[in-house]
Amino acid sequence: MTTQVPAPRITVLLPVYNGEIYLREALESILIQTYADFSLLAIDDGSTDSSLEILRSIKDPRISVKVNPTNKGLIRTLNEGLDLIQSEYIARMDADDIATPYRLEEQLAFMDAHPDVGLCGGYYERFTDTESIVVRPPTTHEDISYALIFDNVMAHNTVMFRRSVLEHYRLRYDPAFAHAEDYELWVRFARYSRLANLPRVLVRYRFHPANTSSRFRQEQQIAAAKIRHIHRTHLGLEPQAADAVLHRQLFDMRFEGGLPELKAAGIWLAKLYRVGVRRCRQHPLKTFLEFNRLWYSACGRLADQGLQVFVQFLRQPFGILGNPAYTLKLAYRCWKRIKIA
Known part of the structure; x- marks a missing residue:
């Protein structure tokens, strides 16, 4: 056999x-x-x-x-x-x-x-x-x-x-x-x-x-x-046409838009944070601190437009609840109208 x-x-x-x-x-x-x-x-x-x-x-x-x-x-x-x-x-x-x-x-x-x-x-x-x-x-x-x-x-x-x-x-x-x-x-x-x-x-x-x-x-x-x-759509992010550009600019720390785009960028980061933490089980604090840095960078590149940018920064949790050092630096930049190059 x-x-x-x-x-x-x-x-x-x-x-x-x-x-x-x-x-x-x-x-x-x-x-x-x-x-x-x-x-x-x-x-x-x-x-x-x-x-x-x-x-x-x-x-x-x-x-x-x-x-x-x-x-x-x-x-x-x-x-x-x-x-x-x-x-x-x-x-x-x-x-x-x-x-x-x-x-x-x-x-x-x-x-x-x-x-x-x-x-x-x-x-x-x-x-x-x-x-x-x-x-x-x-x-x-x-x-x-x-x-x-x-x-x-x-x-x-x-x-x-x-x-x-x-x-x-x-x-x-x-x-x-x-x-x-x-x-x-x-x-x-x-x-x-x-x-x-x-x-x-x-x-x-x-x-x-x-x-x-x-x-x-x-x-x-x-x-x-x-x-x-x-x-991103499958995860529930429901991205809009302009979100891909905002996403790339945020994570490259090369934000190039104006105030309307800055507002949209903050909304995108908030959606991404929720999906990252809830769906993908990312560490809440670590992700929050990363987004705080990205949000400061985006707002800082518009700091020459003055305190209206600082107000926009504080409207997102990544701003008002973030690293106080970023908050103070951005307040100073917006006051002096010194943008991040």
């Missing part, structure tokens, strides 16, 4: 398009994982370089290669992979990055210990030929959900999915958000499952001119703005 070998619990999904320069190094970083019982599905998406030859040259039974005769694009290729994979977990990997040896082992242990988490990423090292920096995104579901209001805080090449969540809610990458498709998927994922980032470097992310964030920066920013609007 033949004993059936259990299927691996993890499948690594690796789309490849003209990735010959770094592909072998990426593959080797997966094949030397401390957790060895996985499969790797590589999908060559119509490469015109030697990527397919490299994939076929590595004789490891854990690797299977699917070939798209023509280039379908990243989103269609990713969704094709998600449809094909039957393992319990799916780990993403890019053809130009390097996984740390313990990546799969640590993510698997975390996911097994936290069955309510459906999507798990982690810290990553962003590097070039001359420098590197470790990026440390928020780690808890509440902090990630709050941070997604501002930007994508889960690195695509670090994530591991729980396939049962993907299938139950039919979650796939949306072609309408090309170049920010991962960000949009995380925002939808957060509605159905908890998210997490491990506080350890899981991937070395190679930053170079061929990266999506380099080649399609403008398109990515436009898509990301739409995704932020969707997430």
